[in-house]
Amino acid sequence: MSRHLISAADLTREEAVLILDTAAELASVAGRPIRKLPTLRGRTVVNLFFEDSTRTRTSFEAAAKRLSADVINFSARGSSVAKGESLKDTALTLEAMGADAVVIRHSASGAAHRLAGWVTGSVVNAGDGTHEHPTQALLDAFTIRHRLAGAGQRGAALDGVQVTIVGDVLHSRVARSNVLLLHTLGAGVTLVAPPTLIPYAVDSWPCEISYDFDAELPKSDVVMMLRVQQERMTAAYFPTVREYRRRYGLDAGRMALLPEHAIVMHPGPMNRGVEIAADVADSPRSTIVEQVRNGVTVRMAVLYLLLGGAEEAA
Amino acid sequence: MCAVRPELSPGDRADDAGWKAVLSPEEIRRALSRIAHEVLERTHGGDGVVLLGIPTRGVPLAQRLAARITEFEGAAVPHGSLDVTLHRDDLRLRPARALQRTEVPPDGVDGKTVVLVDDVLFSGRTIRAALDALNDLGRPRAVQLAVLVDRGHRELPIRADYVGKNLPTAHREMVRVLLEEIDGEDSVLLGEGER
Numbered sequence: 001m002s003r004h005l006i007s008a009a010d011l012t013r014e015e016a017v018l019i020l021d022t023a024a025e026l027a028s029v030a031g032r033p034i035r036k037l038p039t040l041r042g043r044t045v046v047n048l049f050f051e052d053s054t055r056t057r058t059s060f061e062a063a064a065k066r067l068s069a070d071v072i073n074f075s076a077r078g079s080s081v082a083k084g085e086s087l088k089d090t091a092l093t094l095e096a097m098g099a100d101a102v103v104i105r106h107s108a109s110g111a112a113h114r115l116a117g118w119v120t121g122s123v124v125n126a127g128d129g130t131h132e133h134p135t136q137a138l139l140d141a142f143t144i145r146h147r148l149a150g151a152g153q154r155g156a157a158l159d160g161v162q163v164t165i166v167g168d169v170l171h172s173r174v175a176r177s178n179v180l181l182l183h184t185l186g187a188g189v190t191l192v193a194p195p196t197l198i199p200y201a202v203d204s205w206p207c208e209i210s211y212d213f214d215a216e217l218p219k220s221d222v223v224m225m226l227r228v229q230q231e232r233m234t235a236a237y238f239p240t241v242r243e244y245r246r247r248y249g250l251d252a253g254r255m256a257l258l259p260e261h262a263i264v265m266h267p268g269p270m271n272r273g274v275e276i277a278a279d280v281a282d283s284p285r286s287t288i289v290e291q292v293r294n295g296v297t298v299r300m301a302v303l304y305l306l307l308g309g310a311e312e313a314a
Numbered sequence: 315m316c317a318v319r320p321e322l323s324p325g326d327r328a329d330d331a332g333w334k335a336v337l338s339p340e341e342i343r344r345a346l347s348r349i350a351h352e353v354l355e356r357t358h359g360g361d362g363v364v365l366l367g368i369p370t371r372g373v374p375l376a377q378r379l380a381a382r383i384t385e386f387e388g389a390a391v392p393h394g395s396l397d398v399t400l401h402r403d404d405l406r407l408r409p410a411r412a413l414q415r416t417e418v419p420p421d422g423v424d425g426k427t428v429v430l431v432d433d434v435l436f437s438g439r440t441i442r443a444a445l446d447a448l449n450d451l452g453r454p455r456a457v458q459l460a461v462l463v464d465r466g467h468r469e470l471p472i473r474a475d476y477v478g479k480n481l482p483t484a485h486r487e488m489v490r491v492l493l494e495e496i497d498g499e500d501s502v503l504l505g506e507g508e509r
Contacts, residue, residue: 038401304410310406
């Protein structure tokens with residue numbers, strides 16, 4: 001693996017499968033009386049969060065702590081960043097504190113990539129603007145493989161799995177990372193969204209586009225609902241929430257169109273009653289809670305593979 | 315033990331490339347039968363014994379010992395595998411390694427007599443890692459160690475309870491264990507260091 005995890009596109013198929021296999025082994029740690037491994041003892045992981053994200057930050061924190069790394073949480077609010085410090089100066093400060101890995105969440109697309117040029121440690125992108133969120137894609141792939149392949153999953157990719165990603169693709173880094181990673185792993189991806197929420201250069205993405213949710217449902221093994229990101233919506237992308245829900249929301253009636261084995265995913269946090277109905281979110285086919293649990297395991301695998309061994313010659 | 319296990323290309327035989335067979339398939343079979351008897355003797359009939367193989371080649375060895383013990387005594391012996399990668403002390407010397415399976419029998423290890431099974435005992439560092447890994451899984455009543463080959467050169471105060479063969483070696487020599495389940499044949503090979 002390369003030293004950083006910036007984009008899901010950086011991963012080869014072999015590397016992605018290695019991360020999923022490693023996570024599958026680490027998953028057993030969660031069921032043990034002592035949920036801790038000594039592997040990253042003496043290493044320091046800095047969580048550098050310029051955007052609020054309790055869920056991702058705590059997931060990375062739990063992952064690092066289960067591997068015995070020291071964790072420093074650095075949030076932008078009430079820190080030197082609020083006083084106007086630049087990303088570069090913040091990076092140099094962390095560097096001076098001896099960070100072996102920096103997990104960064106930033107509102108600007110490309111922030112993780114810039115940071116990787118300034119620090120000697122590993123950089124893990126935990127979401128940069130509307131660009132990418134690779135560990136979310138990895139945990140989604142892990143969840144899909146676990147649910148659909150079951151016990152014989154080791155070494156397997158996702159060949160032939162049909163994934164439909166629905167909703168606000170335009171503002172979603174999760175969608176982009178998922179499209180790239182799922183394509184690498186051999187799955188087919190279809191994006192379903194109102195035309196206003198499809199990004200401009202989507203024809204260069206390795207996926208299909210559709211505007212008809214109902215037509216895609218019977219062919220899908222996985223339906224991944226995206227959150228309607230009202231905080232990023234600066235213009236009117238659809239007339240009303242009610243109309244959005246009618247055309248692109250997943251309710252019990254739509255779920256009945258899915259094949260028997262199909263699963264429903266959501267990266268969270270979800271807007272119940274907007275993109276996903278409450279009874280769908282709570283159904284046994286929904287993997288939403290599982291995704292959170294798998295998030296810790298997959299992030300442990302990423303941290304282990306980035307930090308666990310010797311630095312490879314650059 | 316990876317350092318003593320260079321990959322042979324499939325065509326490599328014991329007689330070329332400087333590898334010398336030190337244990338034949340029959341000798342391996344007899345050694346494992348003897349170890350199985352010794353385990354039964356030392357543990358008074360194998361009560362509460364759990365065999366845990368250390369990947370890669372300790373796992374099929376543990377399976378074979380379990381089968382042997384069942385054959386001799388009639389009772390099934392729980393067996394599994396214990397990956398020690400995350401507890402190794404040389405993680406930082408090489409790039410991160412892929413993890414192997416850890417499978418603990420459903421009854422766990424608490425209060426049991428755990429017999430760790432590995433192919434070659436060399437520096438003892440793998441076993442130290444295994445003891446740490448075991449510590450995280452529970453509290454066995456006792457831990458014992460069975461190895462197919464003890465080649466000496468310990469770097470830690472660790473010794474085996476059951477040894478298939480004591481094999482005096484030079485430090486730079488390499489020992490390779492081949493097993494039917496993984497390599498398609500049973501054999502223990504001794505080779506010159508510089509390959």
